[in-house]
Amino acid sequence: xxxxxxxxxxxxxxxxxxxxxxxxxxxxxxxxxxxxxxxxxxxxxxxxxxxxxxxxxxxxxxxxxxxxxxxxxxxxxxxxxxxxxxxxxxxxxxxxxxxxxxxxxxxxxxxxxxxxxxxxxxxxxxxxxxxxxxxxxxxxxxxxxxxxxxxxxxxxxxxxxxxxxxxxxxxxxxxxxxxxxxxxxxxxxxxxxxxxxxxxxxxxxxxxxxxxxxxxxxxxxxxxxxxxxxxxxxxxxxxxxxxxxxxxxxxxxxxxxxxxxxxxxxxxxxxxxxxxxxxxxxxxxxxxxxxxxxxxxxxxxxxxxxxxxxxxxxxxxxxxxxxxxxxxxxxxxxxxxxxxxxxxxxxxxxxxxxxxxxxxxxxxxxxxxxxxxxxxxxxxxxxxxxxxxxxxxxxxxxxxx
Numbered sequence: 001x002x003x004x005x006x007x008x009x010x011x012x013x014x015x016x017x018x019x020x021x022x023x024x025x026x027x028x029x030x031x032x033x034x035x036x037x038x039x040x041x042x043x044x045x046x047x048x049x050x051x052x053x054x055x056x057x058x059x060x061x062x063x064x065x066x067x068x069x070x071x072x073x074x075x076x077x078x079x080x081x082x083x084x085x086x087x088x089x090x091x092x093x094x095x096x097x098x099x100x101x102x103x104x105x106x107x108x109x110x111x112x113x114x115x116x117x118x119x120x121x122x123x124x125x126x127x128x129x130x131x132x133x134x135x136x137x138x139x140x141x142x143x144x145x146x147x148x149x150x151x152x153x154x155x156x157x158x159x160x161x162x163x164x165x166x167x168x169x170x171x172x173x174x175x176x177x178x179x180x181x182x183x184x185x186x187x188x189x190x191x192x193x194x195x196x197x198x199x200x201x202x203x204x205x206x207x208x209x210x211x212x213x214x215x216x217x218x219x220x221x222x223x224x225x226x227x228x229x230x231x232x233x234x235x236x237x238x239x240x241x242x243x244x245x246x247x248x249x250x251x252x253x254x255x256x257x258x259x260x261x262x263x264x265x266x267x268x269x270x271x272x273x274x275x276x277x278x279x280x281x282x283x284x285x286x287x288x289x290x291x292x293x294x295x296x297x298x299x300x301x302x303x304x305x306x307x308x309x310x311x312x313x314x315x316x317x318x319x320x321x322x323x324x325x326x327x328x329x330x331x332x333x334x335x336x337x338x339x340x341x342x343x344x345x346x347x348x349x350x351x352x353x354x355x356x357x358x359x360x361x362x363x364x365x366x367x368x369x370x371x372x373x374x375x376x377x378x379x380x381x382x383x384x385x386x387x388x389x390x391x392x393x394x395x396x397x398x399x400x401x
Contacts, residue, residue, distance in 0.1 A: 100145070196241075239265075
């Protein structure tokens with residue numbers, strides 16, 4: 001009995017004719033077994049039009065046998081696309097996926113209790129009075145909003161050199177904390193802690209006569225404000241001032257008041273002197289009256305300083321480490337995740353980032369939703385688990401779709 005002809009000697013014509021003439025499944029299974037045994041099967045499979053047959057399911061071909069013109073030269077380890085050819089398998093390639101609970105929504109609270117004022121440089125954002133919070137946030141909470149961070153915008157008060165209105169019991173932030181705790185008991189409330197919105201000079205601390213920062217009384221005042229927010233019911237206080245030593249001072253105040261284990265301390269550890277804060281300063285009225293903040297916010301090139309600040313704040317008692325801005329500083333977010341592996345890492349997609357994405361979409365450069373996802377996913381990829389973003393309302397819808 002003549003041995004069967006090696007399949008490598010069969011032409012495309014012979015194989016196609018054999019395959020297409022098979023009337024029974026066992027005949028196709030027989031061909032499949034021969035294809036699997038033959039070392040040159042990939043080339044034959046690549047040529048064989050019969051693979052379009054529905055009974056292709058009988059061919060259980062190893063990964064190394066994928067039909068390809070490069071199958072004879074490409075290493076097995078070079079084949080990656082099989083791992084992300086499907087939408088679901090693409091989603092599995094990320095270490096973490098975006099979820100609604102990752103997003104913290106920054107909101108601006110003004111001292112006009114009935115205010116709802118559009119902010120032109122921040123598309124879709126408004127200043128809100130405490131009497132309008134239910135109508136504003138109620139629908140978002142229903143959609144899955146889990147956290148907000150409050151920024152006070154005092155427009156009617158008397159500002160001074162020590163930022164007295166910051167923790168005024170009748171001021172917008174403390175009133176908003178109490179109202180939100182009543183309206184939405186499950187909503188996590190963070191409060192930005194800084195003095196720039198409340199000082200007559202617009203800087204983030206006390207000043208010496210020559211206009212430079214007077215650190216020690218600044219830190220003491222910031223700790224006092226943070227404590228008063230915590231006493232009012234804030235779940236989290238987040239100092240953004242970048243004064244040296246303020247994390248330790250705030251933590252000590254919280255512990256002494258019996259709130260050390262009941263109030264989260266989220267530090268803006270690596271906050272850079274960025275050009276991307278312009279729309280926020282319009283919204284909060286917090287631009288400095290003179291000079292700039294480059295002597296206490298980090299220089300954009302100062303990666304080493306950022307690392308030192310992160311390590312310092314973890315040592316001083318920060319519960320969460322934040323990087324601000326986000327997109328231009330993905331490397332710093334990654335550094336934070338490495339330096340503080342046991343801390344949650346937050347990043348702030350600041351007002352300028354938000355406005356740029358909107359401007360690009362309006363100009364037709366890209367689609368808004370696609371770019372918003374790309375930006376947010378890059379932050380998660382870098383190591384962030386919390387994203388402060390003005391896109392939060394949209395993500396509540398997008399992540400429900």
